[in-house]
Amino acid sequence: MVLTAIRRAEKTRVMPRKRVRKNPHEAETEIALDNVSVSYPLASGAQKTVLHRLNLDIRAGEFVVVLGETGCGKSTLLRLVLGQEFPTEGTVDVDGKRVRRIDARCGYVPQKYALFPDRTVMQNVMYGPENAFCGWTARLLPSFWRFRKSLRAEAAAMLQRMGLRTTDFHKYPQQLSGGMQQRVAIAQALLMRPPVLLMDEAFSALDPSTRASLQQQMHDLWQESRPTILFVTHNTSEAILLGTRLIVLKPHQEGDQESNVLLDMQLPQSSEPLSVRKKTRDFEQLREHVKHCAFRESDFEVERRAVQEMPRRVEASE
Amino acid sequence: MSATGPAFHLTDIQGRPRRLWTQSLSWMLFLVGILLYSQFSVARHKENPEDRVIPSGAQLIQGVKSAVLEQPEEDDPLDATATTWQRVSHGMLWRDTVSSSRRFFISLLLLIPAILLGLHMAVFPYAEAFFLRFFLFFDKIVALSLLPILFIVFGIDEWSKIMLMVIGVGPTLMLDTYNIAKSVPREQVVKAFTLQSSSLDVTYRVILKQILPQIINSVRLNLKPLALFLFAGEMIASTDGLAYRIAIMRRHMGMDIIIPYLLWVAALLFAMDALLRFANRRLHPWY
Numbered sequence: 001m002v003l004t005a006i007r008r009a010e011k012t013r014v015m016p017r018k019r020v021r022k023n024p025h026e027a028e029t030e031i032a033l034d035n036v037s038v039s040y041p042l043a044s045g046a047q048k049t050v051l052h053r054l055n056l057d058i059r060a061g062e063f064v065v066v067l068g069e070t071g072c073g074k075s076t077l078l079r080l081v082l083g084q085e086f087p088t089e090g091t092v093d094v095d096g097k098r099v100r101r102i103d104a105r106c107g108y109v110p111q112k113y114a115l116f117p118d119r120t121v122m123q124n125v126m127y128g129p130e131n132a133f134c135g136w137t138a139r140l141l142p143s144f145w146r147f148r149k150s151l152r153a154e155a156a157a158m159l160q161r162m163g164l165r166t167t168d169f170h171k172y173p174q175q176l177s178g179g180m181q182q183r184v185a186i187a188q189a190l191l192m193r194p195p196v197l198l199m200d201e202a203f204s205a206l207d208p209s210t211r212a213s214l215q216q217q218m219h220d221l222w223q224e225s226r227p228t229i230l231f232v233t234h235n236t237s238e239a240i241l242l243g244t245r246l247i248v249l250k251p252h253q254e255g256d257q258e259s260n261v262l263l264d265m266q267l268p269q270s271s272e273p274l275s276v277r278k279k280t281r282d283f284e285q286l287r288e289h290v291k292h293c294a295f296r297e298s299d300f301e302v303e304r305r306a307v308q309e310m311p312r313r314v315e316a317s318e
Numbered sequence: 319m320s321a322t323g324p325a326f327h328l329t330d331i332q333g334r335p336r337r338l339w340t341q342s343l344s345w346m347l348f349l350v351g352i353l354l355y356s357q358f359s360v361a362r363h364k365e366n367p368e369d370r371v372i373p374s375g376a377q378l379i380q381g382v383k384s385a386v387l388e389q390p391e392e393d394d395p396l397d398a399t400a401t402t403w404q405r406v407s408h409g410m411l412w413r414d415t416v417s418s419s420r421r422f423f424i425s426l427l428l429l430i431p432a433i434l435l436g437l438h439m440a441v442f443p444y445a446e447a448f449f450l451r452f453f454l455f456f457d458k459i460v461a462l463s464l465l466p467i468l469f470i471v472f473g474i475d476e477w478s479k480i481m482l483m484v485i486g487v488g489p490t491l492m493l494d495t496y497n498i499a500k501s502v503p504r505e506q507v508v509k510a511f512t513l514q515s516s517s518l519d520v521t522y523r524v525i526l527k528q529i530l531p532q533i534i535n536s537v538r539l540n541l542k543p544l545a546l547f548l549f550a551g552e553m554i555a556s557t558d559g560l561a562y563r564i565a566i567m568r569r570h571m572g573m574d575i576i577i578p579y580l581l582w583v584a585a586l587l588f589a590m591d592a593l594l595r596f597a598n599r600r601l602h603p604w605y
Binding site: 082084101102103104106107108110112113114116117118127128131132135172173174188189192194 | 527
């Protein structure tokens with residue numbers, strides 16, 4: 001009787017399979033934000049609005065990059081989709097269902113603390129699919145061990161695809177460099193085959209060369225399997241290189257009735273390697289355009305110019 | 319820095335003492351302690367050869383022998399034909415160690431639910447709302463002041479002493495576990511949920527597994543308070559145990575027994591601490 005119950009439990013959980021769309025050209029809405037506002041109460045009793053009346057439809061297979069100044073609500077938007085935070089007004093749907101809690105519909109790659117420190121690389125990557133396959137009791141069945149064997153092969157292939165060597169598989173995260181850790185984190189999220197992959201400044205703590213190589217790998221991975229990706233970054237070049245769609249957010253001002261979306265544009269695609277694309281004139285022009293739209297002149301720049309102009313002013317007054 | 323290596327400066331933060339130096343320095347204070355003790359003992363024994371306040375080496379050896387091989391006064395004497403092992407197993411030190419250890423380990427087992435409660439308080443918001451304020455207050459109650467109540471409720475048997483240890487150390491260990499579990503980065507919990515974990519998976523397979531080395535360290539730090547409450551209970555109401563024997567010997571000025579007992583207790587706690595540290599290193603190589 002216990003065995004039957006375990007088998008039944010086993011049947012209710014299945015390893016997530018690759019999602020196959022009936023029509024490959026069909027572009028269903030994967031993430032839908034409808035009139036979403038988010039505000040927090042301040043200590044003074046007033047309300048601080050971070051996102052205001054945001055409407056966004058992200059179609060399946062899009063690589064959406066969210067860019068904007070600090071405090072414009074990029075990470076809040078990501079947390080809303082993830083289910084870590086809830087809108088004060090409006091609704092958020094992912095994969096056709098309302099977001100009410102954090103679940104496996106979204107894969108998540110944060111900037112840091114992405115891996116479980118007590119597990120090796122291989123254990124980290126296998127953790128999700130093992131959970132998806134069975135509960136605690138079903139682990140006693142022989143079918144679990146057969147599944148584990150096939151999963152190990154799949155995980156190894158994914159890790160190698162992300163540039164890890166077999167000697168790294170049994171290392172703990174602290175024994176890996178930051179770039180390697182992020183590669184494992186991406187592999188961990190992708191092996192679950194989530195409908196949506198959320199990346200919160202996932203490459204921002206890395207050095208430029210590691211960052212460039214990871215960008216290329218991410219780009220290749222997306223071109224192969226086309227998952228829906230929502231990628232939050234501060235970096236304009238990264239945004240233009242990786243995304244198929246760019247959303248620039250602006251901080252909400254008190255009394256402003258407009259939404260936070262400053263710019264929502266489709267980005268040109270090309271099959272060239274990112275390092276080559278980065279050097280083209282079109283890329284430079286687009287980058288300058290987006291920078292101009294997205295970022296106000298920082299206070300630092302104003303101050304620097306004032307200091308430069310000061311001797312001239314002194315001379316003029318003399 | 320000289321050509322052959324770093325210069326020898328005791329106050330240099332960047333100094334790197336060699337292994338021999340480190341070993342020698344770590345034993346130095348033990349040696350100084352023994353030398354000072356011998357010095358005082360010799361000085362007092364010069365004035366009074368029968369002095370019992372600072373027993374001489376020979377007195378201490380005799381004290382150890384009687385603690386190990388002689389029965390407590392309250393027991394019936396053994397036959398003269400008893401073997402050495404029979405004398406040891408009926409000896410004061412062994413009997414007292416077994417009694418105190420039994421109380422100590424039962425209390426340690428009873429502290430496991432406290433650790434789990436601390437973990438649940440940190441992970442489940444409703445459990446936090448329900449328990450946290452109460453235990454923050456309860457932790458501030460001086461456990462020894464509860465002793466009369468414990469004697470009334472549990473009698474003067476084993477349970478009053480065990481409960482004193484549990485009440486004395488439990489809330490601290492619980493709140494420590496709560497703080498450790500709270501310090502696990504939120505990203506880990508979010509990530510675990512996106513990898514199809516249930517709440518129990520997150521609690522036991524993600525958070526508990528990660529904080530277990532820190533909990534073991536917390537238990538290590540609480541070994542002494544645990545022994546302190548054990549000693550308090552045994553000294554006030556007991557008929558056996560290490561602290562009971564020390565209290566009895568105090569009446570007889572039996573420093574030749576008290577000092578070996580104190581060193582034995584310290585050695586036991588040190589061994590337990592070392593064992594936990596070793597287990598932590600072996601079980602959690604990633605920590």
